[in-house]
Amino acid sequence: QQQVKQSPQSLIVQKGGISIINCAYENTAFDYFPWYQQFPGKGPALLIAIRPDVSEKKEGRFTISFNKSAKQFSLHIMDSQPGDSATYFCAASMSGYSTLTFGKGTMLLVSP
Amino acid sequence: DAGVIQSPRHEVTEMGQEVTLRCKPISGHNSLFWYRQTMMRGLELLIYFNNNVPIDDSGMPEDRFSAKMPNASFSTLKIQPSEPRDSAVYFCASSSHPGAATEAFFGQGTRLTVV
Numbered sequence: 001q002q003q004v005k006q007s008p009q010s011l012i013v014q015k016g017g018i019s020i021i022n023c024a025y026e027n028t029a030f031d032y033f034p035w036y037q038q039f040p041g042k043g044p045a046l047l048i049a050i051r052p053d054v055s056e057k058k059e060g061r062f063t064i065s066f067n068k069s070a071k072q073f074s075l076h077i078m079d080s081q082p083g084d085s086a087t088y089f090c091a092a093s094m095s096g097y098s099t100l101t102f103g104k105g106t107m108l109l110v111s112p
Numbered sequence: 113d114a115g116v117i118q119s120p121r122h123e124v125t126e127m128g129q130e131v132t133l134r135c136k137p138i139s140g141h142n143s144l145f146w147y148r149q150t151m152m153r154g155l156e157l158l159i160y161f162n163n164n165v166p167i168d169d170s171g172m173p174e175d176r177f178s179a180k181m182p183n184a185s186f187s188t189l190k191i192q193p194s195e196p197r198d199s200a201v202y203f204c205a206s207s208s209h210p211g212a213a214t215e216a217f218f219g220q221g222t223r224l225t226v227v
Contacts, residue, residue, distance in 0.1 A: 034215070043116070043203050043218030044155070089155065099145060099168065100216060104154040 004092050006103025013110050019077040021106045023090035026071065030092040034100070035064065035075050038087045047088070048075070080110045116219035118204050124225045130192040133222045135204030136185055145216060146179055146189050147203040155203070161187065194226045 005024045013019045023033075034049035050057045050064040050073065057064045063076040077084055087107050091100040117136040125131050137144050146158040159169040164181045172179070176195070181187040191198055201223050205216040 032214075041220070043205070043220050045218065046215045049215070099157050099160050101157075102155040 004090060004101050004103045006090050006106060008106060009104070010107040011109070013077075013080045013108065015080065015082060015110055015112050017080050017110075019080045019084065019108055019110070020074060021088055021090070021108070022072065022074045023103050024070075024072045025092050027092070027094070028071070029094045030101075031095055032093040033064070033066065033073050034091050034093075035062075036089040036091060036102075038089065038105075044089055077108075080108075082110045082112050084108060085110050116204055116206055116217055118202075118219035118222050120222060121220065122223045122225075124227065125194055127195055127226055128193040129226075130190065131194045131198075131224060131226075133189040133202050133204075133224070135187045135189070135219060137187070137204070137206030138217055139185065141206035141208050141217075142184075143207045143216075144181060144187050145205040145207075146187070147205065147218075149201045149203060149221070158189070158202075191224075194224075196226045199224055199226050 003026055007022050031052055035047045036044035037047040038044040048059050048062050048064055050066050052068050055066050061078045066073045085108055087105045089105045090103040093100045116138055119134045142163050144161040148156045148158055156171055158171045159179045160167050161181045164184060177191055179189045201221045203218050203221045205218045207214055207216045
């Protein structure tokens with residue numbers, strides 16, 4: 001199974017700060033890069049996703065930055081709030097194959 | 113729609129017993145996935161069904177694990193016999209547009225503890 005490497009494993013950010021989570025992939029056939037958010041006791045839920053024809057996608061306080069040449073993408077959470085405290089997973093998939101390959105996850109804690 | 117429904121939410125069983133996890137995907141979704149989540153290994157794909165047919169079961173750890181999808185609205189994941197190392201949270205997910213990279217909707221998971 002192709003790998004997606006995610007860092008850091010855990011992250012503590014002050015309220016109002018910027019949270020940054022990074023992912024790197026190997027398979028150049030990947031063409032869909034979602035981020036999932038998971039709260040304790042819940043299943044992961046799609047937060048935001050990007051395809052490689054754009055370098056950035058923004059939805060509210062959440063932004064994905066994508067660097068195709070470096071095979072890296074990152075999630076930025078602006079003005080981080082305690083309610084953002086969760087585990088975040090990056091993932092990758094390719095057309096013609098529906099399954100997602102997930103990173104190991106980042107536990108984010110936003111302190112009040 | 114109520115989303116992907118999994119049962120039971122929690123299961124505690126003794127080593128050697130058979131365990132059956134159940135999943136009802138979102139109506140109209142053609143693809144169904146079983147994932148296992150542990151602290152050490154993160155989210156691992158176990159098996160993927162498309163239109164009720166198993167497409168990729170390369171993630172199934174060993175013969176003790178089996179999965180079925182008898183119809184579009186129901187799937188089971190069975191472990192027989194169960195072992196302590198099978199303790200994990202098992203997620204079922206479904207999506208539409210098989211073959212296209214698109215959003216997967218996850219259930220709330222079944223937390224399995226094998227003692």
